[in-house]
Amino acid sequence: MANALAVSDNIYAVKTHDFLGMDVLPAMVSRFGITAEIDEVPSAALGVSNVNMMEITEAYGILANEGRAVEHRFVTQIKNEEVMLVDNRRVNVDNDQIVGMTDTFILNEMMTGMFNLVNNNHLAATGLSILPRLSQRYAGKTGSTDTDSWMIGYTPDLVTTVWIGYDDNVKLTDDAVIAKLIWADVMEAALSGSGRSWFREPGDVVIVPVDARNGLPVDHTSPRRVNLYFQLGNEPY
Numbered sequence: 686m687a688n689a690l691a692v693s694d695n696i697y698a699v700k701t702h703d704f705l706g707m708d709v710l711p712a713m714v715s716r717f718g719i720t721a722e723i724d725e726v727p728s729a730a731l732g733v734s735n736v737n738m739m740e741i742t743e744a745y746g747i748l749a750n751e752g753r754a755v756e757h758r759f760v761t762q763i764k765n766e767e768v769m770l771v772d773n774r775r776v777n778v779d780n781d782q783i784v785g786m787t788d789t790f791i792l793n794e795m796m797t798g799m800f801n802l803v804n805n806n807h808l809a810a811t812g813l814s815i816l817p818r819l820s821q822r823y824a825g826k827t828g829s830t831d832t833d834s835w836m837i838g839y840t841p842d843l844v845t846t847v848w849i850g851y852d853d854n855v856k857l858t859d860d861a862v863i864a865k866l867i868w869a870d871v872m873e874a875a876l877s878g879s880g881r882s883w884f885r886e887p888g889d890v891v892i893v894p895v896d897a898r899n900g901l902p903v904d905h906t907s908p909r910r911v912n913l914y915f916q917l918g919n920e921p922y
Contacts, residue, residue, distance in 0.1 A: 687913055688897050691798030692808035692866040693827060695731055702730035716783055717744035718754075732828060740836065748796075749839040750826070750882060752789035754781045787887045787916055792886075794914045796824035803897050803911050814862060816870040821876055822883055827865065834861040836868040841882050845871050890914045893921060 689697035700751050702710055707725035714723055719740045723729050739757065746755040762770040769826035811827040816887025823884040834849040834857055849864040850857070863883060896903050902921055904910075915921070 686901075687795040687911070688804050688806065690795055690826065691801060691804035691810045691812075692806060693811050693829075694808055698730040699727050703727055717747055719744055730922075738846055738848055741788070742844055745837050745839055745846070746844045747783050748793055748873060749841060749844050751841075752782055752784040752786050754783055763792050786885075787889055790884055790887055790890065791914050793824045796826060797822065798911070799825055799827065801897075801911060803909060806898055812865070815865045818866075818869040818873060820873060821881060822882065823872065829857075831856050833857070834864040836864040838868055838872065840872075841884055842879065843872065843875055845875075847871070874879065886914075889917050891917055891920050895921065901921055 686697055686701070688694070695823045707727075707729070710729055711725060714721075714736075719736055721736045721740070723734045726733070743755060743757055746757075747753065749755075759772040760769050761772050764770070799810050799818055800819065801810055802813060804810040804815075805813075806812050812823075812825060821840060823840060825836065828835035828837075832850055832854045835847070837844070837846045839845070845868055847864040847868045849860065849867075886896040892912050892914050894903055894905055894907070894910045894912050895901060896907060896909045898909060900913075900921060
């Protein structure tokens with residue numbers, strides 16, 4: 686699954702969705718604040734239901750907030766590079782733990798894989814084209830259709846979502862990569878000089894070097910080695 690996320694091999698998403706049951710995904714996305722109606726069909730795992738940018742960004746914000754609920758605020762006006770006006774109306778959001786910190790940490794670590802060359806197999810890791818632009822550690826995921834290109838990525842300090850497309854559903858060609866380029870430039874500029882930070886490691890996880898293709902444990906000399914976190918008791922042997 687970690688490798689599938691890195692290279693966007695979507696058959697794993699569909700098979701997991703089918704294994705869990707078609708009713709699990711709609712219930713989970715609702716917990717993450719997404720109000721769109723998710724049809725109980727296999728293709729729901731591929732994003733066939735429309736979800737707006739605000740809600741999907743807020744959902745990723747929960748991952749960036751170590752599984753806790755987040756509150757959105759709107760920038761209503763940008764006067765110059767130093768002055769922004771923010772809507773001060775507040776939504777009452779309890780700091781609820783939407784999903785466990787351990788599960789969130791493991792998922793966040795898995796989602797760094799799109800920037801790891803070792804994950805290349807029959808498909809390329811989707812973040813390698815922007816890797817030379819990045820100086821921070823990021824978790825992220827791309828998404829695409831013939832007419833849409835998405836890039837969502839985050840650190841503990843910032844989540845950014847970029848969508849590229851046309852109002853009249855013109856098919857994307859070479860411009861599909863622009864979403865990743867914009868995302869990289871925004872994140873790097875926003876985090877410049879802020880210092881590096883990453884998610885707190887829970888006490889009930891263990892790191893295991895595994896083969897990126899088959900998930901089996903390997904020694905530290907393996908050229909296909911990737912370090913993955915597992916909850917204690919779930920690690921492979």
